[in-house]
Amino acid sequence: MKISANLRDPGIVAVTVPEVPPLESRLDDELDTPLKRLCKNAMSGEEAIALLQKFWMLPQLKRELILDAELADVICSQEEVFGAYKAFYQKYQINSDDDRTAWLTQNNCTLEQFEHSILRTLKLDRFKQQTFGNKVESYFLQRKNQLDRAVYSLLRVKDAHLAQELFFRIQDKEATFTELVKQYSGGQEAENGGTIGPHELSIPHPMLAQKLSSLKPGQLSPPIAIADWFVIVKLEKYLPAQLDKTLRSRLIEELYDRWLQAKISQV
Numbered sequence: 001m002k003i004s005a006n007l008r009d010p011g012i013v014a015v016t017v018p019e020v021p022p023l024e025s026r027l028d029d030e031l032d033t034p035l036k037r038l039c040k041n042a043m044s045g046e047e048a049i050a051l052l053q054k055f056w057m058l059p060q061l062k063r064e065l066i067l068d069a070e071l072a073d074v075i076c077s078q079e080e081v082f083g084a085y086k087a088f089y090q091k092y093q094i095n096s097d098d099d100r101t102a103w104l105t106q107n108n109c110t111l112e113q114f115e116h117s118i119l120r121t122l123k124l125d126r127f128k129q130q131t132f133g134n135k136v137e138s139y140f141l142q143r144k145n146q147l148d149r150a151v152y153s154l155l156r157v158k159d160a161h162l163a164q165e166l167f168f169r170i171q172d173k174e175a176t177f178t179e180l181v182k183q184y185s186g187g188q189e190a191e192n193g194g195t196i197g198p199h200e201l202s203i204p205h206p207m208l209a210q211k212l213s214s215l216k217p218g219q220l221s222p223p224i225a226i227a228d229w230f231v232i233v234k235l236e237k238y239l240p241a242q243l244d245k246t247l248r249s250r251l252i253e254e255l256y257d258r259w260l261q262a263k264i265s266q267v
Contacts, residue, residue: 062264063260066263067120071120071124074126074130076119076122080126081119081122084119084121084122088118128252128253132255132259133252136243136248136255137243139254139255140243140247140251143251144240145213146201146202147200147201147247148201148238148240148241149197149199149200149201149238150197150201150238150239151196151198151235151236151239152212152235153178153181153194153233153234154187154231154233154234155177155184155185155189155233156185156186156189156226156230156231157184157230158228160223162184162230164222166184167220167223170220177193177194178194178195186229197237198237198239201213205226207224208224208231208233212233215233215234216235217237217238218234219234219235220233220234221234
């Protein structure tokens, strides 16, 4: 904006108003970035798909669309819906409409999005139970050997002859497992005397897991070669997996994830 004094009357100031760009030009400037177009709902479908692919978000969109189709026929009772709202309100300490409005504002969420999310979460839980609940027992039996847990002592060295010598010293009670671990073992187990676990048998190296499953509590194994190490292991305690409520929920989630990945791969 240009301002100049009027020479005829110094008390009057003349103002030059800048030219206003054409409307089309202003709109182009306002929509010159993908973010601006997205915020103004002016992004084309082709551009949106291209961005989803660019940022590796297309699988997530596929996932949600697959779930929408599967959940469309899932019916929940009014009592279940009420219980879902009640649990959510208790979790986030929402005790009034003002509390809910504050939560929505804080999470940049509309009331419609909030209600959709509550119902969708409820439907998804129902879908998982209906679809995979009756498959848990057989799946548990398939996975049991990996789900069993063990507490064990481990000593590892790089030299085969040293490993054999240490094994005999432990076996003949010339030294304790803990003493030799602290003195010779080359892994992090040396910091706690070699005791590891309880861990599920799916966690250690497969050869070590197989050896542990063959031992009895208190039994010591001769050195076995695993990768670059010679390992001596002693089973301290074996804890068979039990299909309790927590493990049941976990296995349902595993079955659901496998199903969903298969569905995504088919699209």
